[in-house]
Amino acid sequence: MSVPEKLYEGKAKILYTTENPSILLTHFKDDATAFNAQKKGQIIGKGEINCAIATELFGLLEAAGIPTHFIDRPAPKEMLVKSVKILPLEVVVRNIAAGSLCQQTGLPVGKVLKTPLVEFYFKNDELGDPLLTRDRLLLLELATTEQLEQLRTQAQQINQILTKFFQECGIILVDFKLEFGLTPNQQIILADEISPDTCRLWNQSETDPDGRVMDKDRFRRDLGNVEDAYKQVLERVMATKKSQN
Numbered sequence: 001m002s003v004p005e006k007l008y009e010g011k012a013k014i015l016y017t018t019e020n021p022s023i024l025l026t027h028f029k030d031d032a033t034a035f036n037a038q039k040k041g042q043i044i045g046k047g048e049i050n051c052a053i054a055t056e057l058f059g060l061l062e063a064a065g066i067p068t069h070f071i072d073r074p075a076p077k078e079m080l081v082k083s084v085k086i087l088p089l090e091v092v093v094r095n096i097a098a099g100s101l102c103q104q105t106g107l108p109v110g111k112v113l114k115t116p117l118v119e120f121y122f123k124n125d126e127l128g129d130p131l132l133t134r135d136r137l138l139l140l141e142l143a144t145t146e147q148l149e150q151l152r153t154q155a156q157q158i159n160q161i162l163t164k165f166f167q168e169c170g171i172i173l174v175d176f177k178l179e180f181g182l183t184p185n186q187q188i189i190l191a192d193e194i195s196p197d198t199c200r201l202w203n204q205s206e207t208d209p210d211g212r213v214m215d216k217d218r219f220r221r222d223l224g225n226v227e228d229a230y231k232q233v234l235e236r237v238m239a240t241k242k243s244q245n
Contacts, residue, residue: 011037012050012197018080022184023071026079028054028193034220036128043219047077049230050195055079056237057162057194064161066154067189069181084181084191088142090121090129091151093159094175098200099217101175104131109209118155120148123179150188151180158190166201168244169236171214174200196230203232 004016004025011033016025028047033040051073058070071080094117097107101117120137121129137143143151155178166173176199179192192198196215206212210223214233218226 013193022083024081024083025074026081028077028079032197032216032219032226034216036125039220041219043226043230045227046197046230049234050193050197051077051079053195053234053237054193056241057165058190060165060241061158061161061190064157066158066161067187069189069191081191082181082183082189084183084189086123086179086181086191087147087151087188088123089137089151089180090123091155091178091180092119092121092175093117093155093178094119095159095163096172096174098174100131116156116159118152120151147188154180154188154190162194162199165240167204169233169240170204171233171236172202172204172212174202176200196233201233 004018006014006016007024008015012029012031014027014029016027018025028051030042030044030046031040032043032046055070055073058068062068062070069081069084071082073079094101095113097105097111097113098109101107102109120132120134122132122140122142123129132140132142134148137148138145158178159173162176163173176194178190178194178198180188181191183189199215200217201214202212203214210221213221213223214229218224218229
């Protein structure tokens with residue numbers, strides 16, 4: 001029996017080998033970072049909560065025909081996934097103005113966008129994950145024209161599915177980040193995770209700008225009750241999935 005090797009450790013997860021070279025084991029950490037790891041801390045129970053939420057949302061997307069890297073969840077903080085070559089891009093989908101979009105454009109926080117905005121960021125910590133134009137992205141050969149269109153189409157489809165689902169959870173999906181990978185046969189599939197770490201989520205029934213936050217912004221902005229917010233997202237996701245079955 002081969003001993004698992006650590007392949008990669010990121011800010012929120014650790015990837016290990018398994019006996020099957022086409023399958024990896026992802027361990028979700030409680031560590032929390034913000035502002036390109038300039039702020040660090042821990043959110044107790046985050047690893048287990050995010051793994052559970054990601055499991056449910058990957059299942060939701062798979063059922064809707066969106067291919068993902070998810071295989072199984074063998075332990076509370078662990079996920080078996082298909083081994084893929086991660087594209088060095090963060091695909092961000094925005095439904096409502098918040099965060100860097102407001103800082104860079106002057107749009108007021110909370111402005112509902114007429115159509116969802118899909119943006120591409122270079123996944124590069126040294127450069128600060130910069131926003132890229134289409135031409136710069138092609139110049140750097142981070143993806144082909146065809147792959148870009150596939151990424152945009154899949155991101156829009158995922159947004160439609162998740163927005164509807166979160167509405168049923170009583171949650172507003174403000175924006176979120178996606179990562180994709182290439183399988184050995186060059187198919188683009190959804191990878192990484194979908195969780196309060198990667199989504200901006202607001203409580204539908206809360207009008208207070210700080211009180212409505214149910215995601216990592218509570219950690220970024222020192223709003224407190226971070227663990228409770230993450231737990232509440234998981235409880236609503238599980239309850240909604242149960243009611244749909």
